[in-house]
Amino acid sequence: DTGVSQDPRHKITKRGQNVTFRCDPISEHNRLYWYRQTLGQGPEFLTYFQNEAQLEKSRLLSDRFSAERPKGSFSTLEIQRTEQGDSAMYLCASSLVGGNEQYFGPGTRLTVT
Amino acid sequence: AQRVTQPEKLLSVFKGAPVELKCNYSYSGSPELFWYVQYSRQRLQLLLRHISRESIKGFTADLNKGETSFHLKKPFAQEEDSAMYYCALNRVRGGSEKLVFGKGMKLTVNP
Numbered sequence: 001d002t003g004v005s006q007d008p009r010h011k012i013t014k015r016g017q018n019v020t021f022r023c024d025p026i027s028e029h030n031r032l033y034w035y036r037q038t039l040g041q042g043p044e045f046l047t048y049f050q051n052e053a054q055l056e057k058s059r060l061l062s063d064r065f066s067a068e069r070p071k072g073s074f075s076t077l078e079i080q081r082t083e084q085g086d087s088a089m090y091l092c093a094s095s096l097v098g099g100n101e102q103y104f105g106p107g108t109r110l111t112v113t
Numbered sequence: 114a115q116r117v118t119q120p121e122k123l124l125s126v127f128k129g130a131p132v133e134l135k136c137n138y139s140y141s142g143s144p145e146l147f148w149y150v151q152y153s154r155q156r157l158q159l160l161l162r163h164i165s166r167e168s169i170k171g172f173t174a175d176l177n178k179g180e181t182s183f184h185l186k187k188p189f190a191q192e193e194d195s196a197m198y199y200c201a202l203n204r205v206r207g208g209s210e211k212l213v214f215g216k217g218m219k220l221t222v223n224p
Contacts, residue, residue: 003156033211042117042199042214043157056211091157100145100164100203102212104157 002026004105006092012111013082020078021108025094032075033102034067035091036060043091049075050097082112115140117202119215126190127223134185134218136174136200145203146176146183147212152196160185160198170194190222 005024013019025032030051035043046065047057051072061067064082069075079086089109093102116139126132138144148160161169163176163183174185183200200215 035212040122040216042201042217043212045211045213048211058211100147100162101159106156 004092004094004103006090006105006108008108009106010109010111012113015084015112016081018078018080019082019110020076021090021092021110022074022076023092023094023105024074025092026103027073028096029094029103030072030097031095032069033093033095034075034077035093037089037091037107038087046077079110082110084112086110087112115144115202115204115213117200117213117215119198119200119218121218122216123219123221125221125223128192129189130222132185132187132190132194132220132222134198134200134220136183136185136215138181138183138200138202140181140202140204142204145205146174147201147203148172148174148183148185149199149201149214150196151199157199190220192222192224195220195222 007022033048034046037043045058046061047067049069052069064080067077089107091107092105095102118137146163149157150160151157172187174183176183197217197219199217201212
């Protein structure tokens with residue numbers, strides 16, 4: 001499968017714990033995006049990278065959230081001191097610069113208890 | 114600020130009936146508009162984009178700048194069209210930055 005992959009697919013954690021998610025984009029794609037989707041809502045933009053540079057962050061991305069793409073390939077999204085409100089599906093997408101289609105991964109479903 | 118509105122959350126029709134999924138947007142520039150679809154237990158995928166002016170799986174969508182709308186239409190719905198549909202806006206024409214999504218609409222096509 002050469003599509004976008006995400007790991008883990010599901011994560012259950014207790015409030016206050018830290019979690020980290022991984023996204024592997026389509027190999028030749030230099031842009032990588034993170035979105036969050038809660039029940040009954042469409043995906044909401046969190047942040048995006050072009051190669052290893054983080055070009056934009058949403059106001060949704062509080063200080064507890066950090067994203068990296070250290071070598072311009074895979075990316076990680078870390079949430080520190082999780083709260084119940086962080087429970088959501090976290091989606092990753094990738095694209096080419098100049099391309100206008102974003103390809104989505106299957107998502108990581110986070111449940112904070 | 115950019116905003117995408119899908120005024121209806123649910124639409125249920127019988128096979129062969131026409132469908133129209135409404136989408137309105139607000140943006141002061143010249144956006145690109147998209148329809149994404151998510152079938153049951155599958156990932157979100159692009160259905161069509163306004164700049165390509167093509168018909169995909171029998172669906173078409175026309176950008177109406179005067180009404181700031183991008184409604185998705187199909188003259189004869191099929192059971193396999195049952196899915197979640199999201200309208201999305203990209204503020205950068207020709208490039209790819211963040212997408213702004215509507216809340217989505219669930220289409221059910223009954224036999």
